[in-house]
Each structure stands twice: as structure tokens, then as C-alpha cells.
Amino acid sequence: xxxxxxxxxxxRLARSLLPAGDPAAVVADVRGWLADFGRRAYTRVERIRLxxxxxxxxxxxxxxxxxxxxxFFAVEGLRVHxxxxxxxxxxxxxxxxxxxxxxxxxxxxxxxxxxxxxxxxVEPGNRNGLQLSPTVQATRSNYTRVHQGRAVPYLEYxxxxxxxxxxxxxxxxxxxxxxxxxxxxxxxxxxxxxVEVLDGFRWLTLGEIHALLGADDLVNMDxxxxxxxxxxxxPGLGAVLGRxxxxxxxxxxxxxxSPEAGSLHSTRExxxxxxxxxxxxxxxxxxxxxREVKGWVRTEDRIAHEAGLFFxxxxxxxxxxxxxxxxxxxxxxxxxxxxxxxxLVKNIDGVLHALMHARMEPxxxxxxxxxxxxxxxxENHVLVPPSGRPRFLDEVVSxxxxxxxxxxxxxxxxxxxxxxxxxxxxxxxxPKIPADDPDFRWVALHQLVSLLGHSHYLSVQxxxxxxxxxxxxxxxxxxxxxxxxxxAGAAGARG
Amino acid sequence: xxxxxxxxxxxRLARSLLPAGDPAAVVADVRGWLADFGRRAYTRVERIRLxxxxxxxxxxxxxxxxxxxxxFFAVEGLRVHxxxxxxxxxxxxxxxxxxxxxxxxxxxxxxxxxxxxxxxxVEPGNRNGLQLSPTVQATRSNYTRVHQGRAVPYLEYxxxxxxxxxxxxxxxxxxxxxxxxxxxxxxxxxxxxxVEVLDGFRWLTLGEIHALLGADDLVNMDxxxxxxxxxxxxPGLGAVLGRxxxxxxxxxxxxxxSPEAGSLHSTRExxxxxxxxxxxxxxxxxxxxxREVKGWVRTEDRIAHEAGLFFxxxxxxxxxxxxxxxxxxxxxxxxxxxxxxxxLVKNIDGVLHALMHARMEPxxxxxxxxxxxxxxxxENHVLVPPSGRPRFLDEVVSxxxxxxxxxxxxxxxxxxxxxxxxxxxxxxxxPKIPADDPDFRWVALHQLVSLLGHSHYLSVQxxxxxxxxxxxxxxxxxxxxxxxxxxAGAAGARG
Numbered sequence: 001x002x003x004x005x006x007x008x009x010x011x012r013l014a015r016s017l018l019p020a021g022d023p024a025a026v027v028a029d030v031r032g033w034l035a036d037f038g039r040r041a042y043t044r045v046e047r048i049r050l051x052x053x054x055x056x057x058x059x060x061x062x063x064x065x066x067x068x069x070x071x072f073f074a075v076e077g078l079r080v081h082x083x084x085x086x087x088x089x090x091x092x093x094x095x096x097x098x099x100x101x102x103x104x105x106x107x108x109x110x111x112x113x114x115x116x117x118x119x120x121x122v123e124p125g126n127r128n129g130l131q132l133s134p135t136v137q138a139t140r141s142n143y144t145r146v147h148q149g150r151a152v153p154y155l156e157y158x159x160x161x162x163x164x165x166x167x168x169x170x171x172x173x174x175x176x177x178x179x180x181x182x183x184x185x186x187x188x189x190x191x192x193x194x195v196e197v198l199d200g201f202r203w204l205t206l207g208e209i210h211a212l213l214g215a216d217d218l219v220n221m222d223x224x225x226x227x228x229x230x231x232x233x234x235p236g237l238g239a240v241l242g243r244x245x246x247x248x249x250x251x252x253x254x255x256x257x258s259p260e261a262g263s264l265h266s267t268r269e270x271x272x273x274x275x276x277x278x279x280x281x282x283x284x285x286x287x288x289x290x291r292e293v294k295g296w297v298r299t300e301d302r303i304a305h306e307a308g309l310f311f312x313x314x315x316x317x318x319x320x321x322x323x324x325x326x327x328x329x330x331x332x333x334x335x336x337x338x339x340x341x342x343x344l345v346k347n348i349d350g351v352l353h354a355l356m357h358a359r360m361e362p363x364x365x366x367x368x369x370x371x372x373x374x375x376x377x378x379e380n381h382v383l384v385p386p387s388g389r390p391r392f393l394d395e396v397v398s399x400x401x402x403x404x405x406x407x408x409x410x411x412x413x414x415x416x417x418x419x420x421x422x423x424x425x426x427x428x429x430x431p432k433i434p435a436d437d438p439d440f441r442w443v444a445l446h447q448l449v450s451l452l453g454h455s456h457y458l459s460v461q462x463x464x465x466x467x468x469x470x471x472x473x474x475x476x477x478x479x480x481x482x483x484x485x486x487x488a489g490a491a492g493a494r495g
Numbered sequence: 496x497x498x499x500x501x502x503x504x505x506x507r508l509a510r511s512l513l514p515a516g517d518p519a520a521v522v523a524d525v526r527g528w529l530a531d532f533g534r535r536a537y538t539r540v541e542r543i544r545l546x547x548x549x550x551x552x553x554x555x556x557x558x559x560x561x562x563x564x565x566x567f568f569a570v571e572g573l574r575v576h577x578x579x580x581x582x583x584x585x586x587x588x589x590x591x592x593x594x595x596x597x598x599x600x601x602x603x604x605x606x607x608x609x610x611x612x613x614x615x616x617v618e619p620g621n622r623n624g625l626q627l628s629p630t631v632q633a634t635r636s637n638y639t640r641v642h643q644g645r646a647v648p649y650l651e652y653x654x655x656x657x658x659x660x661x662x663x664x665x666x667x668x669x670x671x672x673x674x675x676x677x678x679x680x681x682x683x684x685x686x687x688x689x690v691e692v693l694d695g696f697r698w699l700t701l702g703e704i705h706a707l708l709g710a711d712d713l714v715n716m717d718x719x720x721x722x723x724x725x726x727x728x729x730p731g732l733g734a735v736l737g738r739x740x741x742x743x744x745x746x747x748x749x750x751x752x753s754p755e756a757g758s759l760h761s762t763r764e765x766x767x768x769x770x771x772x773x774x775x776x777x778x779x780x781x782x783x784x785x786r787e788v789k790g791w792v793r794t795e796d797r798i799a800h801e802a803g804l805f806f807x808x809x810x811x812x813x814x815x816x817x818x819x820x821x822x823x824x825x826x827x828x829x830x831x832x833x834x835x836x837x838x839l840v841k842n843i844d845g846v847l848h849a850l851m852h853a854r855m856e857p858x859x860x861x862x863x864x865x866x867x868x869x870x871x872x873x874e875n876h877v878l879v880p881p882s883g884r885p886r887f888l889d890e891v892v893s894x895x896x897x898x899x900x901x902x903x904x905x906x907x908x909x910x911x912x913x914x915x916x917x918x919x920x921x922x923x924x925x926p927k928i929p930a931d932d933p934d935f936r937w938v939a940l941h942q943l944v945s946l947l948g949h950s951h952y953l954s955v956q957x958x959x960x961x962x963x964x965x966x967x968x969x970x971x972x973x974x975x976x977x978x979x980x981x982x983a984g985a986a987g988a989r990g
Contacts, residue, residue: 262497
């Protein structure tokens with residue numbers, strides 16, 4: 001018997017949304033579990049001088065910072081020449097990590113409800129220590145045991161899926177502003193047999209994970225990107241999810257998950273627009289020795305931009321229990337301020353559409369990807385004239401509270417970035433854009449989901465926002481952050 | 496009104512297959528037209544010494560061969576380190592051409608039948624001078640007029656599709672064994688208004704083009720790759736195409752164009768297998784100075800492999816009328832022998848499936864692509880032990896004539912490759928392969944068509960074979976080559 005492409009996985013996922021219960025209770029429960037585990041799995045992170053890193057050396061010829069094994073990652077230089085861009089050229093340090101790691105989540109049905117095995121994981125860059133992470137989060141250096149740590153639990157489900165069911169399996173990019181062509185393999189695997197739950201792991205429904213996503217700094221970036229790759233589109237979602245409380249917005253969101261509901265532009269048109277953006281670019285990106293990077297100042301402490309903008313490269317010493325290795329030092333990237341990452345959404349003929357930006361970042365494998373409507377660190381724009389202000393930023397910061405559907409501070413990858421926080425927002429707005437705007441298009445959620453079956457269409461920030469949009473399919477409807485999360489006020493003030 | 500993804504283009508394409516008439520008459524007519532045009536648009540190609548190229552120089556530091564403008568392309572070196580592969584490492588010359596050109600075909604309905612504007616085009620590497628090519632075939636250097644030639648006709652339809660309808664628009668790779676990450680933008684555009692037909696251009700139905708595809712060396716590589724990107728899959732094709740004469744094979748082929756017919760593996764499974772192949776590879780590919788390439792010998796005449804295998808880099812002088820520039824010299828790649836490029840196909844539960852190979856080539860942008868079942872130049876394998884013989888080559892060369900559905904000698908891109916001929920075959924066969932074979936999968940045609948909406952899934956040779964498969968949807972059914980094309984015997988003898 002041949003299989004046809006129709007697959008009820010999206011309905012199984014929808015059912016996993018339902019029994020979430022009171023979001024605040026879920027958050028309190030998981031925070032308690034994390035705190036309990038944190039007493040056994042502590043991490044201490046201290047800043048050290050960049051020239052005091054152990055096991056890392058500065059290449060005498062290039063100035064690049066490399067691990068002595070040649071594995072993990074390196075800090076190198078990048079030279080960008082972009083004659084057609086708003087900034088025509090710059091140099092910057094960049095992380096070069098060529099190996100493809102695995103980010104994998106195990107999924108399993110219990111009494112008809114699908115649950116996901118999430119891990120309480122410490123990452124040195126996390127502001128708050130433990131966050132909810134995928135079942136497996138491993139670089140190739142990790143799992144081939146370069147640093148002689150313990151074996152990575154559950155790894156074999158992803159390295160040899162064999163008889164298990166693969167629900168998602170796609171390589172995706174990560175921050176193209178900080179990584180040179182980094183990619184990870186995002187996988188969701190439904191194993192055939194029973195799964196032992198180890199200490200620090202826990203089965204959660206999608207509804208529970210989504211409640212946690214509405215709280216600051218609880219669901220880590222790797223978990224968000226893997227969840228965004230779930231095949232969450234298809235017909236019949238409305239029947240499973242029932243009549244939404246906030247009828248108009250949520251009904252448009254549910255319809256946006258169904259290809260049958262249609263879209264403003266066909267997917268072929270959206271792809272043609274992206275192809276054009278990718279071909280139009282004259283940008284040239286060249287790896288250069290870190291020593292030759294212009295406009296950046298290297299002290300014993302850090303490598304920083306001469307105007308104090310963008311980010312710094314710093315050093316940290318990590319002492320950890322409950323991780324593969326007890327102590328190590330490493331370079332990290334520390335951004336200059338909290339970013340704003342926002343998706344404008346709009347109900348078009350009953351179907352919610354998101355305003356996607358064809359954004360170029362120098363580290364992308366393929367020139368440009370679909371990115372959020374707004375993605376910036378406002379502090380970096382203080383020196384540019386008003387004409388250089390990010391498009392649609394004003395629509396985000398001046399939105400009435402009732403139109404802000406999601407607003408949570410989430411952190412980026414804690415293994416490479418130190419306190420890299422972004423305020424993620426979903427905002428209803430009605431900006432007028434020309435139908436042939438070269439940089440922006442309205443795209444339905446089912447189109448984004450179908451593109452997420454392929455590599456390099458959606459940036460990691462856009463993928464986080466897709467996970468956030470999914471979390472709005474059920475739940476309170478008051479705009480998340482006002483009710484959940486103790487750090488809400490602080491984050492809002494920083495944004 | 497929102498648009499839904501259902502699109503009757505595949506039915507319009509199917510109708511364009513029908514009025515082909517007698518294939519031999521179509522071939523004779525177009526050959527006459529080409530010969531007539533050829534009297535006005537002659538080309539003379541002569542071999543010259545590599546050190547006598549004009550406008551090209553050898554970089555004194557690297558030995559790379561570059562155009563003095565820095566545009567067009569360069570011949571550089573490549574070092575491949577592939578510890579897990581059958582050959583663990585090698586050096587080779589490679590063509591580096593980073594600009595993305597446009598390969599575009601205009602399509603237009605006349606009295607309900609869609610026709611395609613094909614060009615009679617001379618390329619210096621063609622064995623036979625003129626071939627049928629896309630409406631536009633232009634590198635960026637061409638159309639930004641680096642060599643001060645005439646404007647490229649019809650180019651604006653593709654550079655500014657604006658109000659026209661875009662039927663296909665996707666960047667695709669070219670030969671990864673000879674090009675470093677070369678990509679062209681493949682486009683089919685249906686213009687809104689009338690189109691003037693210039694000398695050397697002609698409207699042809701798909702049925703006519705397919706008849707020509709069955710003749711040796713008439714439809715060039717660029718035309719084949721663009722045609723393969725047409726959205727040729729969808730329901731209802733059987734009703735348009737009528738009851739096929741060769742009931743079993745052709746009915747299975749028609750069903751293979753319809754997603755409703757299903758497939759042995761879901762597209763998600765096929766992509767997961769390809770993702771795994773791309774992640775499993777440890778291959779490292781590094782550009783090196785041409786001078787440092789080991790195992791190749793440079794004489795004043797050519798750069799050749801020391802055992803006379805694979806290919807040579809040679810020089811030619813081209814004198815042309817009816818082209819943008821009257822005379823020029825350039826380096827070209829000349830392969831060592833005629834290749835065999837074959838797809839094994841099999842009727843699985845009434846649906847034709849093709850056996851696709853996840854093949855790595857050093858110049859691919861993304862490690863591996865779906866390639867034909869067999870792709871080799873048999874002469875290159877004389878020195879390897881029998882265990883190194885390409886898999887499934889024996890099934891191709893020993894197939895009974897009745898199972899050979901397509902067998903035509905077609906040439907590769909005549910702008911860069913000198914007499915690069917391959918015998919393209921579609922062969923019915925029943926090889927047993929393990930369901931989890933790491934290198935091969937059976938894939939239905941509608942799955943290949945859906946992947947062709949995206950970049951870098953199908954190699955240029957696989958795309959040619961997709962166009963060949965489409966040509967079998969109608970037509971004689973006796974296996975093409977026995978009845979059409981004066982050079983059939985010669986080609987068969989060389990293969």
C-alpha cells in the first residue's frame with residue numbers, strides 16, 4: 001500500500017494543545033521542578049579575561065580564537081561588502097562552527113495525548129540558569145566525546161531513528177549576524193517502544209509547553225526552533241480546538257493553519273519573491289583573519305565595537321554539576337542590549353497573515369531568509385538618522401495593549417551567547433505595504449509551516465515566533481505577559 | 496479573495512502535450528529551421544593553446560585562470576577530503592562562477608494551447624552548433640554588458656516579471672563535479688501582452704519540444720532544466736491525456752504525476768533520508784590555488800589528469816555571427832568520454848517510481864542532491880576494481896530493449912563544456928534495495944516535481960531526466976531513439 005501525503009499528525013498535535021489547564025499553575029509547577037533540579041545541577045559562570053581562556057588559543061597568524069582540539073567552534077573575522085545595502089560594508093567578529101549538531105525532541109502518545117520529553121538544562125549564557133530544552137541538544141563534538149564527558153542520553157533515537165517515526169527532520173540556520181553558516185538538524189522522533197525518563201527530563205503536552213512559552217526565559221531557543229518544525233498545518237483543526245474564546249483573532253489564526261483557507265499570495269509567488277531577493281543581492285561575504293577586522297577593539301578583556309554597539313566577544317569560566325563536563329572556559333558573544341523581535345499580523349479575509357521580511361544576514365548559508373517584521377536592538381540605532389530606523393518598529397512600540405497578542409522575553413542559545421535576550425512580540429496591525437514591496441510579504445501560517453519542512457527559509461527568530469503563534473491557538477487570550485512571569489515589568493522597561 | 500494552492504497549470508501543460516503530431520515530422524521541421532537559421536548565425540570553434548587565451552590571464556600567485564575584467568568565470572583548484580567515501584580525497588580543477596544567471600522561457604496560450612518561446616542558439620561547446628535553448632540564457636555579465644555586446648532580447652520579462660504570471664522561479668545547481676557552487680535562476684513566465692517573435696525564436700508546444708527531446712543533441716541543457724521546473728503534477732491529468740496506448744507503463748507514469756496516487760515513502764521520509772545523507776558526510780571541500788592541484792599536469796595545451804581520466808581544461812577561439820559578440824577566446828572543460836546517465840524506474844502498486852541516488856559532488860552548495868540512479872563516464876572506471884563499479888550500471892547496460900523507455904544522447908552546457916555528451920536513459924527494472932539503503936530511494940514523479948519548487952534538491956542531470964519522463968507521458972511508446980534521430984546508432988556505439 002502506498003502512503004499519501006495526508007497525515008493526521010496535525011490533529012494529534014492539536015489534541016496535545018488542549019489539556020493545559022491554568023497557565024499560571026503550569027508555570028509555577030515547572031518552575032518548582034526546575035528549582036528542585038537546579039539544587040542538584042548547579043552552574044556557576046564567571047567572567048574571565050579573554051587571554052585567560054584555557055584550552056583555547058589565539059592563532060599566531062590570524063588572531064582567530066580556536067579550541068586546541070580544532071573542534072567546537074572558532075571566533076574569526078568576516079568582511080561584508082554590500083554595495084546596494086543601507087550600510088555598504090563592515091567588518092565583524094563571527095563564530096564559525098561548521099559541524100551540524102542535533103536538536104531533537106522525543107514525542108509519545110499517552111492515553112491519546114501526545115507529550116514531548118523536555119529537559120531541564122543549564123547553559124552558561126542563561127540569565128537564570130535552567131531552562132526547558134529539547135531532549136537532546138548536542139554538537140557533533142559533544143556526541144563524539146571530544147571533551148570526554150558522559151554519553152548524551154537519548155541520542156541514539158536521533159542518530160538511528162530506524163523503526164521510530166520521524167515527525168520532523170530538517171536542518172535550519174541559526175543567528176546569521178553572529179554565526180557563519182551555522183546549522184543544526186531539528187528533529188522530532190516518536191519512538192516505537194517505552195522510554196525511560198531520566199532525572200532532569202519530563203513529559204509535557206504542547207499546551208503545557210505553550211503556557212511556559214508565555215513566561216519569560218523558560219523555554220530555550222533550541223526547544224523553540226524544534227517545536228516550530230512540527231507539521232502543524234492541515235484541515236480540521238477548528239473541529240479539534242473548538243470555538244475559540246476570542247472569536248475573531250483566534251478563528252483567523254486557526255484558519256491560517258489550514259491550506260484550504262488560502263492565502264493572499266500563493267506559495268509559488270512567495271518563493272519567487274524570496275528567489276528574487278536572494279538573486280538581487282550584490283553582497284559579498286568573506287572570512288578574514290580576526291586580527292584584520294576593522295572598527296573593533298581588542299583588549300585583554302573583550303573584543304568590542306569601537307562605538308560600543310552590536311556585541312562583544314567575552315570569556316567565561318563555567319563550573320557545572322549535572323552536565324557532561326564539570327568545568328571549562330569558553331569565549332561567548334554578549335549583545336549590546338535587549339532586542340525587539342516582532343511579527344505584525346493581520347486578518348486578511350478571515351485568515352491571519354504575518355508580515356515576513358526577506359532579511360539578509362552575513363552568516364546565512366543562502367543570502368536571505370524569511371525573518372520577523374522587526375528585528376533589532378534599538379540601542380544599535382541611536383547613531384543612525386531617522387531614515388535608517390527599522391521599518392515598522394514604530395507600529396510595534398506604539399501598539400495599543402489590546403493588539404499585542406504575545407509579549408515575552410526569551411533568550412537565545414545559552415551555549416554561545418551571554419545574556420542574549422529578546423522581547424518577542426506578536427502584534428495585530430494594519431500597515432499598508434505595496435503589493436510588490438521588495439522586502440516584505442504577508443504570508444499565512446500554513447505557508448510558513450510548509451516552508452519549515454525545508455531548510456533555510458525561516459530564520460531562527462522567525463521560527464521562535466512561529467512557535468509563539470502556535471501557542472496562541474489556545475489559552476487565555478489576554479496577551480500572555482500581563483498575567484504570567486515575574487520578570488515581565490523589567491523586560492518591558494528594557495525594551 | 497484569497498488564492499488557494501490548487502492551480503490548473505498542470506492541466507494546461509498537459510493540453511500542451513497533445514497536438515505534437517508525428518515526432519519524426521516535428522524533428523525534421525525543426526532541424527530544417529535550425530539549418531536555415533544556421534546559415535545566418537554561423538559559429539566557428541577552433542582549439543587554441545591554453546596560454547594563447549586573449550582577455551584571460553593566469554594569476555601569477557595562484558595560477559588560477561581569470562578573465563581580465565574579473566567577471567564571467569575562473570578556473571581554480573579544489574581539494575576534497577572525504578574520509579568516509581570510496582575515494583578518500585583528491586584535487587581537481589574547477590570552474591568558479593559565482594554570479595547567478597537567468598535561464599528563462601516565455602510561455603503563452605494560443606487558442607487554448609500553451610506554447611513556449613524557444614531559441615535557436617549556438618554554443619561553442621555544442622558538437623552540432625545550434626540547439627534549442629530557452630528564450631533567455633544570460634549570465635549577469637552578459638546582461639550587464641561586460642563584453643559590450645547587444646542587449647539580451649526578452650530579458651526584461653524575467654528581470655521585472657511585474658504584472659506577468661510566474662509559472663516557475665527557482666535557483667538550481669549545475670554540475671557539481673565541474674562547477675563550484677554554480678547556480679542559475681530557472682524561470683518560466685507567462686507574459687500579459689503580445690510578444691514579438693524575433694529571428695531565431697519560435698513558439699513550440701510541449702508535445703513538440705518533447706518530440707525534439709527524443710532526438711540526439713537538439714534540446715540543450717538549459718532548456719531541459721527550465722522545463723523540468725514546470726509545475727507538472729496534480730490531479731486529473733489522466734482525463735486530459737486520455738487512455739494511453741502502452742497501457743501499463745504509461746498509466747503508471749500518469750498516476751505518478753498525481754499526489755493523490757501516493758508514493759512508497761512520504762515526502763517527509765524522503766527529505767529525512769536526504770537530510771541524514773547531508774549530515775552524515777564528513778567531506779571537506781576547500782578552494783585551493785590551481786597551481787597546487789596535485790595529480791594534474793599542465794602543458795601549454797591543456798590541464799589534464801595524469802592518468803588521462805575525468806576531463807581536461809582546454810582553450811578555444813570562437814568566431815560567431817548572430818550572437819552578442821563576434822569573436823572571443825575562453826577556457827572550457829572537455830570530459831573524457833561519453834557519460835551514462837540513467838534512471839531506473841519501477842511500477843509500484845500502479846505508480847511509477849524512480850530510483851534516486853543521494854549523490855555528493857564537491858561543487859554542490861549543499862553536500863548532496865538527488866541524482867539519477869546511475870551517473871558515470873564508464874572510461875573513468877577502467878582502473879578501479881569491480882567492487883568500485885557504479886551501482887546499477889549493469890542493470891542499465893544489460894537491459895532488454897523493450898524495457899528501455901528513453902535513450903538519447905544529450906549535451907551539457909555548451910558555454911563551458913566542450914562536447915560534453917551523455918547518453919540519457921530511462922530503464923524499467925526491478926532491483927531489490929533495502930528499505931533503509933543509505934544511498935537510494937524510490938520516489939514518485941509528483942514528489943520530484945514538488946521538490947523542484949525548491950532549490951538544490953535535484954541535480955541538473957536528474958532534472959534533465961524529469962523532463963525526459965514528462966516526454967513519455969505521450970508519444971510513440973516504442974522507446975524513442977530507435978525511430979528518431981540520425982545519430983542514434985553512433986551514440987549507442989559510444990555508450
